[in-house]
Structure formats: structure tokens, C-alpha cells
Amino acid sequence: MFFGAVQLGLMAACVVLFVPMGMAGWHLSRNKVLFFSGALFITLAVFIHLIPYFPSFFPQTPSVMFQDPATSSCISSLNDVVFRPNSDGYLWDWDNTSNSRSYGCEFQKLGRVDVMDLLNGSWVVVAGDSQARLFVVGLLDLVLGADEMELIHGDLFKRHSDYHITVGEIGLKLDFIWAPYVANLSDVVVEFKRNGSYPDVLVMGSGLWHMLHFTNYSDYGVSLRLLRDSLNQLVPVRRKFEMESDSDPDSTRGMHLFWLGMPTLINGLLNTEEKRAKMTREMCDAYDHELYKSKILRRDGGSFLLLDVGTLSGKCGADCSLDGMHYSDVVYEASVHVMLNALLIESHQKL
Template sequence: MFFGAVQLGIMAACVVLFVPMGMAGWHLSRNKVLFFSGALFITLAVCIHLIPYFPSFFPQPPPTVLFQQESCISFLNNVSFRSNLDGFSWNWDTSSGSLDCDFQKLGRGDVSDLLNGSWVVVAGDSQARLFMVALLDLVLGADEMEKIHDDLFKRHSDYHLVVEEIGLKLDFLWSPYVTNLTGVVTGFKRNGTYPDVLVMGSGLWHMLHFKNVSDYGVSLHLLKDSLLQSLPVSRKFDMELESARAAGSARAMHLFWLGMPTLINGLLNTEEKRVKMTREMCRAYNQELYKSKLLRRDGGSLLLLDVETLTRKCGVDCSLDGMHYGDVVYEASVHVMLNALLIESHQKL
């Protein structure tokens, strides 16, 4: 934009300077030359000052940076898996168009730099707990992970950890139902404190214990209303967010929805699960999620961590019990989140 304005100014200066000189060369009177050059100068000056008010009449450079950011965000979940002697490995599928996005597998040092001084909250069911484990694996060493393993895997319990070296605060909040997630969000408002990163996901418990698609949809709409009312900013309105940042009136929050996995009915470990937790029911629950417009792709405020796609690509051999999967899936989903943070914060490690 700046370079184009400079070029336009140079062209105008050349016109004002050389056209009158050319006219003088044709032996016109001095008064005619002065009159024409003055009129030309005033006309060009007025046109240049009017350009910002009539952008449709003048070609504008495309917002390439914003376009590339949104384009790369849409490619984040395009991950492929490969079976090998050690189990499974993963990487981004470069054939999908993500090659130019320069997605990165981050090491412990990179993750520490990215999350330095942050507060990260993960709220949900057992899928969310496995996501938190994968995140901690990137932050802590093997010895530290062994020390906290028993506490982290206590059933139906919260977990809190502070990594003093980098000032990172991590919270896992056991929230198996969407109503629990709504309580988490309203709790932030009540306490007047908000995390930098919030990852939420729920659905499997509701499917098993209620099997009521419409009730699930209602609870998602209530969660959306709570988000709009309780959080200091809405990721839905990018321009308002940028204005708030510039004014220093709001914190930049990063909101994610942890999707449900692909269900493999034959591997589910109880008859009740096999009857209630079918792929068809999972599809119906996902439709309610899309209809609620919670997700950014549908105009909402949460970026989808598409566990369903990741688990489907990893396949049956990647699943432990038909609903939980190997560590590689949750590692990939954590890296999807981390690369989204890099893109949205305009960082490059």
C-alpha cells in the first residue's frame, strides 16, 4: 500500500513538471503555461486526496497477510498418519495446500517459549484429559511426567499444575457435559480472571447417559450465549478484537473446541456403549454442534480441533477401545492448537 502511494506521487510530480515544460517547448505563452500547470497541479492534488474515499475506483493491493493467515488456519487439521515399527507417526499432509504455511512440530523449548507466562485451561471429558497429557508431554520431561501420572489420571477429577521455570499455569477441569462447560465459562466471569488459552469439548458422556440429540443442541446454544456474555472478547468479530487490542481494553483469548473422535462400534467395551454410541448418533451430535454456530467456521468463536478427522485417518489400529486413541492422535491435535497460536499471534519460532 505504501509503495503504491509512493509510485503514484512520483508519477504525479513528473506530470506536473514535464507537461508544462513540453508545452513551453511548443512556444505557448508564459501565462497559458502557468495557468495550465497550476490547474493540473490542483486537479492532481484533489484526485490524490479523494482516493481514500473512493477505493472502488482505484485498484487496491489484496490483504495477502490476512488471507494467508485464514487460509493456513483452514489447513491446520489436514494431518496424515503412517504406521511404522514403533506404532504410528504423523505429519501435515502437504498435498492439501499446507506446504506454504510452514507448519511446525514444536520441541520442548519452542513450546516453552510460546506458552511462557500463559494460563491454559482444558475442560472436558476423558478425551480432553488425554489432550492435556499430550500437552504436558511437550512441556515436561519424562521424569516429571512419571511423578504426576497418578494424580493426572485420577478418574473424574480436576488437575492443576504450575511450571515455575516459564510461569506457565495449566488447569484440567473435569467437565463431561456441556452444562459443566457453561459453568466453567461463567466461573471465569464471576472471578474476573480469564485464561489465555481455553480448550473445551464434550459430547460422549451425554451420548451415553442421555442419548438426546435435541437436548445436546440446546445445551450448546446456552454455552454459546454464555461465551458471548461472559468472555471479555469474542473471536467471532476479528475487527472488534483488533480494535480492542489496539485500545488495550481486552486480552487476546484463544478459544478451541475439541471435537469428538470417530467411534468404532465393534471395539467399544460394553453393550450399552455399542447400542448408544453409534456412528450415526455421533453424526447427529456433530450436526447439533454445527447448528449451534459455536465454531469459527460457522461464524462462532471457537476453532475446531478436528479429532474426528484425525482419528478416522489414523484408523482402527490406532484406537484403544473404540473411542479413545493412541497418544499420536492427541499429540497431533496439540500441535494443531500450537500452530494456530503461532499464526494468530503472528509468531514464528
């Protein structure tokens, strides 16, 4: 089929080229300059007509890549999770009813082998407060066995401390950085730049400490914008687990960035009077508003994909929380799977 098109094109080119040139030569033989100009014009015209038949001979500028609308829709539906009570507490899953946003997206609950395969050889950094620490627990629960989790539990939960672990079996490096304020998160970014070393996956989240100790949503918004500006200066780095193909070893991509949203606060369950006075529903809404105003989230043109712990914890409800701020493992397990499925989508992988 292809060669038929080429032959037809060549035949048409010959007609277009030689017939006009013969006629031009007959009428313009006494004016060599005019003849040459006419021949050059016709040759260029034929050359342009032949380009579509031989695309491999002519370099082309890269085409603009537009995100598949279906993929974009699924990315935005990752937090569409439902919780159902059972004898042991609560179970979670994506809402797969026909009228849900996540219907047809084929999100997956990943097992240990799948998670290890996805994160093989990666460097994951989680920076934030106690919510971020619980997120790390949810991630490690999917990578390590129960005995291993018991061994590291004490070190992982040392108050206000960093934590590092390397899972030698898959070459996974995981760092938790205690960073309760947004200014601390900006310091983490500056440190990456100073060292010239960047993680493959970066999860950040902050707000609860600022709300309790400063109770100033405007100042929180300023800090978020400073963090956004720092992130914009980061150099994209190779994502080892997300290469386009083995034949393209030089391709590079930016980091996977996730923002760990604040949980739904249940004022009546908060364990101190100070928390109940300062961490009200109105103040939470004001802090959330500053988050969206800062344009740090991808949905608003920023870099972070939101792990919407607020929505997830709100759906699980008061029965999932003991102190009105921290939630049971099922909420963080769901948020970890939201992140993992985002990685699957963005790296075009299926497990």
C-alpha cells in the same frame, strides 16, 4: 521521490488557488460577499487536494482488516494430518503432497523449547471429559520431561477430578477442569465472568458422556447454543504471548478458543453393551450435526476453532484404539500441534 511529489503538489495548488482568485478579484471586486464566498470555496478545494500529500497531519479512521486468504486457507487446513505405521506404532505429519490443502503452509512440529517459548507466561485452561484429559497429557508431554510426567501421572489421572499445574520455568499455568457435559462448560464460562479473570487459551470439548447417559442429540444442541451465548458475553482479555509490538502495550485481544471434537467411535471395540447400543455411528453423526448447527465453531461464525479429533482418530484407525473410544498418544499429540500451529499463525510468530 516523496519531496518531488510534494513540490509538484504545492505548485499545482498555487496555480489552482491564486489564478482563480486573481480572476475572481478582478471581476468581483465590487461584490465583496461574492468574492469572499468564491475565495473560501477555492481554498477549501485546494485544502482537500493537499490532504494526500500530508497524511500524518490528519487523523484517519482505522481501516477494516481483512484476513489474508492464504492465512485463512492454512487455518482451515490445520487438521490435514496423515498417519503412517512404523515399528513402534504410528507416526503422524501434515500432508504435504502437492494436491493437499496443507501444501505450502509450512506447519511445524514444535520441540520443547519452541512450545515453552510460545506459551511463556500464559494461562491455559482445558475443560471437558476424558478426551480433554488425554489432550492435557499430550500438551504436558511437550513441556515437561519424562521424569516429571511420571511424577504427576497419578494426580492427573484421578478419576473425575480437576488438575492444576504451574511450570515455574516459564510461568505457564495449566488447568484441567472435569466438565463432562456442555452445561458444565457453561458453568466454567460463568465462573470466568464472576471472577473477572480469563485464560489466554481455552480448550473445551464435550459430547461422549451426554451421548452415553442421555442419548438425546437435540438436547445436546440446545446446550451448545446456550454455551455459545455465554461465550458471546465474555470480555476480551490480553493475550500476553501475542502482543502486536512492544510499542503498543495497551493493545488487547480476545482469548484463543478451541473446540476439542469427539473421536471416531469404533463400535465393535467399545467395552460395554450399553456403549455399543447407544454410541452408534448414526448417533455420532447426529451429535456432530448438532455441533455444526449450533454455530459455535469458527467455520460457522462462532468462536471455537475445531481441533478435529474425529478426523485425526479416524485416519489413525482401529489400530490406534484399545477400547473404541480413547486413542493412543499419537492422536492427541497431533491435535496439540494443530492447536500450537494455530497459535503461531494467529500471533504472526515463526519459530
